[in-house]
């Protein structure tokens with residue numbers, strides 16, 4: 001059996017809204033905490049619940065929008081100059097080069113301190129599409145026989161999903177049964193296929209109103225009922241005040257700073 005894990009949204013907003021922060025998640029398993037995405041408001045959101053850099057073991061990044069990776073500069077500098085620790089970073093292979101050259105180098109390159117690459121700030125693990133990786137280091141499972149160890153950690157793999165055309169973005173599957181969409185355009189066929197493969201819970205982004213690079217709530221309402229009943233919505237910002245239970249068509253709204261266990 002895979003380990004159950006706890007997950008909390010650090011925000012359920014989008015890149016523009018301020019009240020509900022960015023759509024990033026905090027995961028806790030076996031006493032360790034990890035981030036899925038680290039936008040420019042992630043550290044503020046963690047601070048709001050009494051957590052900080054020292055409480056986070058590692059970060060997975062889905063794509064290079066500021067509301068998903070804009071907090072990495074702070075993690076890098078705090079790690080290097082305040083905490084003396086290189087945080088673990090899982091990055092999809094297609095972002096190799098891009099994250100440093102296009103996002104972080106301007107802030108972080110420091111020839112005097114010999115900090116010339118992403119690896120000078122983070123313990124980086126590049127991950128290929130479909131490649132299984134574990135959020136919890138194997139040493140934590142030292143007491144567990146090897147054959148059980150692979151099943152007793154939180155396993156993850158990413159799959160490419162479409163957000164902004166021509167720009168890489170991916171979603172995450174945890175323990176082969178939990179889907180975390182990151183930002184994406186609607187892809188009903190993908191969800192149907194994942195459900196067929198055994199995925200039981202879908203954390204899915206949405207927005208109320210049309211947006212060309214996101215999944216409008218109205219479009220998700222067209223998904224099969226058996227999928228909608230497993231869907232937990234995020235990234236919506238602020239839901240319409242008059243939204244009723246029946247309007248949600250079996251889907252549920254995730255709330256900022258609320259733990260759920262899967």
Ligand SMILES: Nc1ccn([C@@H]2O[C@@H]3COP(=O)(O)O[C@H]3[C@H]2O)c(=O)n1
Nearest residue numbers: 014015016065067164183211212213
């Ligand atoms: N091609 C694009 C790129 C971006 N955007 C908007 O920018 C926002 C950034 O934060 P977000 O939450 O990903 O939502 C994006 C779009 O509204 C957009 O509408 N079209």
